[in-house]
Amino acid sequence: SAQRPRPRVLLKAPTLAEMEEMNTSEEEESP
Amino acid sequence: RQVTVQRKEKDFQGMLEYHKDDEALLIRNLVTDLKPQMLSGTVPCLPAYILYMCIRHADYVNDDLKVHSLLTSTINGVKKVLKKHNDDFEMTTFWLSNTCRLLHCLKQYSGDEGFMTQNSAKQNEHCLKNFDLTEYRQVLSDLSIQIYQQLIKIAEGVLQPMIVSAMLENESIQGLSGVKPTGYRKRSSSMADGDNSYCLEAIIRQMNSFHTVMCDQGLDPEIIQQVFKQLFYMINAVTLNNLLLRKEVCSWSTGMQLRYNISQLEEWLRGRNLHQSGAVQTMEPLIQAAQLLQLKKKTPEDAEAICSLCNSLSTQQIVKILNLYTPLNEFEERVTVAFIRTIQAQLQERNDPQQLLLDFKHTFPVLFPFNPSSLTMDSIHIPACLNLEFLNEV
Numbered sequence A: 001s002a003q004r005p006r007p008r009v010l011l012k013a014p015t016l017a018e019m020e021e022m023n024t025s026e027e028e029e030s031p
Numbered sequence B: 001r002q003v004t005v006q007r008k009e010k011d012f013q014g015m016l017e018y019h020k021d022d023e024a025l026l027i028r029n030l031v032t033d034l035k036p037q038m039l040s041g042t043v044p045c046l047p048a049y050i051l052y053m054c055i056r057h058a059d060y061v062n063d064d065l066k067v068h069s070l071l072t073s074t075i076n077g078v079k080k081v082l083k084k085h086n087d088d089f090e091m092t093t094f095w096l097s098n099t100c101r102l103l104h105c106l107k108q109y110s111g112d113e114g115f116m117t118q119n120s121a122k123q124n125e126h127c128l129k130n131f132d133l134t135e136y137r138q139v140l141s142d143l144s145i146q147i148y149q150q151l152i153k154i155a156e157g158v159l160q161p162m163i164v165s166a167m168l169e170n171e172s173i174q175g176l177s178g179v180k181p182t183g184y185r186k187r188s189s190s191m192a193d194g195d196n197s198y199c200l201e202a203i204i205r206q207m208n209s210f211h212t213v214m215c216d217q218g219l220d221p222e223i224i225q226q227v228f229k230q231l232f233y234m235i236n237a238v239t240l241n242n243l244l245l246r247k248e249v250c251s252w253s254t255g256m257q258l259r260y261n262i263s264q265l266e267e268w269l270r271g272r273n274l275h276q277s278g279a280v281q282t283m284e285p286l287i288q289a290a291q292l293l294q295l296k297k298k299t300p301e302d303a304e305a306i307c308s309l310c311n312s313l314s315t316q317q318i319v320k321i322l323n324l325y326t327p328l329n330e331f332e333e334r335v336t337v338a339f340i341r342t343i344q345a346q347l348q349e350r351n352d353p354q355q356l357l358l359d360f361k362h363t364f365p366v367l368f369p370f371n372p373s374s375l376t377m378d379s380i381h382i383p384a385c386l387n388l389e390f391l392n393e394v
Helices: A016-029 B020-032 B046-060 B064-084 B089-108 B121-125 B134-169 B200-216 B221-243 B252-271 B284-294 B300-309 B315-324 B337-347
Strands: none
Touching (some): A016 B064, A016 B134, B020 B046, B020 B064, B046 B064, B064 B134, B089 B134, B200 B252, B221 B252, B252 B284, B284 B300, B284 B315, B300 B337, B315 B337
């Protein structure tokens, strides 16, 4: 009998703006 | 750590494995340092397929942190490259095309049946097993909108300086120069810094160039259509605004030249199979303005014909063109005040917008319709020039 596929886990993503903020702060932290 | 590439092609399941420490190198070689020319002759949107195959392996081994990290680095890498090349039409097209393709892949292989209707059995085997990337699809969609806006800005910046001289000032119809109203002077040729005039052919050459780049980079046809609809709207708005402000171009002969130029642009759209894009419809106000310059403007019947024809021009715009209309010679009469009053009376029930000029910066909302690919992941070859030997085919 065909097995029902396991439900996939939703990966939470930051918004594009949040991603940019994180990226900017990382760049500022690095020398 | 062993970095030998394993090539077991018959067993290749369309996944690419890499060590976490190589993620930065992957993004550098595949995104930030990549030149679109390096990929000429390969399948369009190769970086998007490679990235999907990497995501798929991270999904396959149930490594959510690796998926998060790769998608975040990819998105930041694309943003960085776009910032660096913010006036490069080809580079911007390349990343719009790839970002949309990655978005299409995340839908096509999501496991959501609504996106799987055109998949082959083999493609269905290449769906994600563990993770739902719906939220990342939203981020990629937002990024695609940003890239599209950058692309339009670049194209508009190239075309805008050509529009007035090509559409209103250049005379390509033989013999028309003899029937210009007195006092007509080309503005662009009177500029101190040399001859800035362009002919319509220059606009068409430039649009050919844009179109070729977008097709070569595998940009979705629906997006190409939207780019040209937007560019044609700007040509319409800039030309009409100039016409509404310059007495010497409001003449029968400019109307004739303008109608000819618009027909050349329509012909170009047909030749490039873009006539269904809605681009011609955005030119309707300008088409009507050209006709208005050529119509008779004397009797009540003429007034009625103008009112029924010019339904894409506002009352204010029609009246302004009639007021500015300049007779060609002493045999042609000016438009009378009585005629303009008749027009105003006939149009008073219209609920027209109050502003005279068009907003030439207006942008139509962009849509990215789902466009699944018939390619299967296991058929994709990674060229050596990408320096991605550290990716293992699984």
